[in-house]
Amino acid sequence: MKLQVVLSLCAVLTLGLQAPPPEQCWCELINVGDEFPHDKLSTADGNASDCNRNITPNKTVELESLLLGLERRIAQLHQDVSVLEREDDGELYGVLSLYVIENEVAEIWQLMDRLNSITEGDQRLTADTTKRLRALRAVMEEMETFDTMQVVRGQLSSNLLKMDPGNYKKGLKATTAPTQPPQGTCAHGQLVNITGPRVFTQGEYPGSYSYGAWGRDPEPEPGKESWYWLVVMTSTNKYSNYIRLYSSLSALFVGKSVPGNVAIHSSNPTTNTIQGPNNVLYRGALYYNCYNQPEVCRFNLTTKTVTNFKLPEGTRYNSKGNFCQLDECYPYTDLDLATDESGVWVTYTTSQDFGNLVLSKVEEGEPPRLGQTWHTSVHKRAISNTFMACGVLYATRFKTKGIEEIFYALDTVTGKERFNVGILMKKMAPNIQALNYSPVDQMLHAYSDSNMVSYKALFA
Numbered sequence: 001m002k003l004q005v006v007l008s009l010c011a012v013l014t015l016g017l018q019a020p021p022p023e024q025c026w027c028e029l030i031n032v033g034d035e036f037p038h039d040k041l042s043t044a045d046g047n048a049s050d051c052n053r054n055i056t057p058n059k060t061v062e063l064e065s066l067l068l069g070l071e072r073r074i075a076q077l078h079q080d081v082s083v084l085e086r087e088d089d090g091e092l093y094g095v096l097s098l099y100v101i102e103n104e105v106a107e108i109w110q111l112m113d114r115l116n117s118i119t120e121g122d123q124r125l126t127a128d129t130t131k132r133l134r135a136l137r138a139v140m141e142e143m144e145t146f147d148t149m150q151v152v153r154g155q156l157s158s159n160l161l162k163m164d165p166g167n168y169k170k171g172l173k174a175t176t177a178p179t180q181p182p183q184g185t186c187a188h189g190q191l192v193n194i195t196g197p198r199v200f201t202q203g204e205y206p207g208s209y210s211y212g213a214w215g216r217d218p219e220p221e222p223g224k225e226s227w228y229w230l231v232v233m234t235s236t237n238k239y240s241n242y243i244r245l246y247s248s249l250s251a252l253f254v255g256k257s258v259p260g261n262v263a264i265h266s267s268n269p270t271t272n273t274i275q276g277p278n279n280v281l282y283r284g285a286l287y288y289n290c291y292n293q294p295e296v297c298r299f300n301l302t303t304k305t306v307t308n309f310k311l312p313e314g315t316r317y318n319s320k321g322n323f324c325q326l327d328e329c330y331p332y333t334d335l336d337l338a339t340d341e342s343g344v345w346v347t348y349t350t351s352q353d354f355g356n357l358v359l360s361k362v363e364e365g366e367p368p369r370l371g372q373t374w375h376t377s378v379h380k381r382a383i384s385n386t387f388m389a390c391g392v393l394y395a396t397r398f399k400t401k402g403i404e405e406i407f408y409a410l411d412t413v414t415g416k417e418r419f420n421v422g423i424l425m426k427k428m429a430p431n432i433q434a435l436n437y438s439p440v441d442q443m444l445h446a447y448s449d450s451n452m453v454s455y456k457a458l459f460a
């Protein structure tokens with residue numbers, strides 16, 4: 001400001017002295033404020049770029065590849081140790097195997113050392129970056145005093161001044177710590193873990209029918225509150241034409257179905273046959289993939305009638321858009337029906353989504369129809385199953401024969417996706433053909449290689 005006044009004063013002076021040409025006119029510019037610290041700004045700029053350069057995605061890539069290497073080598077070591085145990089005759093073979101194993105152990109130690117140094121390095125980097133950011137912030141705040149025109153202030157307050165070193169730290173750890181937890185639609189919060197198996201039974205058909213689904217109706221008719229349902233694929237693991245009901249969990253255990261088969265049709269397969277295992281019972285009606293159609297069918301158990309609706313053009317069906325595990329897909333799992341606190345949902349994939357998972361709400365009513373739809377960025381082949389809980393879609397993947405991982409979540413309220421859910425499920429058999437959440441008792445029901453297993457979902 002002062003500088004400006006001096007300048008305009010000078011201009012007036014110059015004008016005033018215009019008439020008789022002056023011999024000499026000169027103005028002295030006096031900057032009464034402090035001098036702008038250009039060099040400080042330029043180091044601050046340099047320091048900020050250093051911060052950016054130091055934190056690269058390379059760090060996490062390296063960490064992940066090391067972990068993967070370690071996982072592979074440990075598996076190899078395990079295998080070789082078993083060979084040694086089998087072959088050890090105290091003679092040459094034993095000595096040779098031992099030599100191989102010693103080398104493997106040495107390699108594993110090297111990997112561990114490298115891992116330790118990386119994690120230590122990362123911790124140092126985090127601490128160092130935080131310190132630098134604090135210093136930068138102080139410098140920028142100091143510079144702000146030169147902004148007498150208040151021009152930059154608005155911008156600064158909207159980004160740099162808000163830059164909390166704590167946030168930077170969180171960003172660094174993003175691969176391990178969940179960022180913003182999905183909220184979903186329930187009061188009981190976010191799914192944080194599941195228990196080990198709470199129910200395990202082979203039910204009525206021990207060892208038969210590898211494909212099927214079971215569970216509880218979340219909105220049962222009066223008098224059927226403790227009932228369970230079961231659908232098994234009786235024809236070539238693909239089709240079924242009936243549903244079985246049990247009046248309690250113990251009736252399911254001992255295989256005593258009171259109404260017996262509730263048949264959709266006497267033939268199997270034919271029009272309206274149940275195709276694929278991922279079905280659900282809701283308000284006394286079974287929702288499933290109709291035979292040979294990209295459609296959701298609803299079988300009303302009271303009236304024994306079927307109503308249906310079409311999924312979008314391009315929906316993959318007839319085993320073209322299946323759930324998969326490592327090197328095998330589960331045939332006829334194109335559609336997965338699900339229930340949660342808010343009703344019925346369906347997941348599937350379409351050609352226009354290039355095989356990515358799509359989620360739609362199923363609107364009840366007469367006939368039922370397709371509701372709101374979400375397009376995810378997770379490929380269906382990367383998923384082994386899905387379920388809904390509290391308005392949040394969860395997807396699982398095959399980790400080992402004994403462990404399935406709930407790795408992905410999509411919050412339908414915020415539209416946010418997460419790929420680092422990291423909840424592990426202990427399996428009783430290698431494959432899970434169907435997975436359903438029951439909002440009545442917050443249990444997760446799995447149909448796993450002809451076994452029925454359930455887990456309690458834990459929310460926080």
Ligand SMILES: *[C@@H]1O[C@H](CO)[C@@H](O)[C@H](O)[C@H]1NC(C)=O
Binds near residue numbers: 040041043047132135
């Ligand atoms: C830049 O970083 C160096 C080294 O960390 C530090 O000494 C200096 O004060 C920083 N300068 C500014 C302006 O942040």
Ligand SMILES: *[C@@H]1O[C@H](CO)[C@@H](O)[C@H](O)[C@H]1NC(C)=O
Binds near residue numbers: 053056058
């Ligand atoms: C990150 O990795 C790429 C490719 O491997 C490499 O070209 C680049 O120099 C690396 N950057 C740093 C900072 O290590």
Ligand SMILES: *[C@@H]1O[C@H](CO)[C@@H](O)[C@H](O)[C@H]1NC(C)=O
Binds near residue numbers: 194195196
């Ligand atoms: C989740 O539950 C399992 C089984 O009860 C338990 O072993 C595990 O430690 C739990 N994980 C977390 C993160 O609480």
Ligand SMILES: *[C@@H]1O[C@H](CO)[C@@H](O)[C@H](O)[C@H]1NC(C)=O
Binds near residue numbers: 283300301303
């Ligand atoms: C099944 O049919 C009965 C009788 O028409 C009806 O009251 C009931 O709402 C239907 N259930 C469903 C889920 O549509």
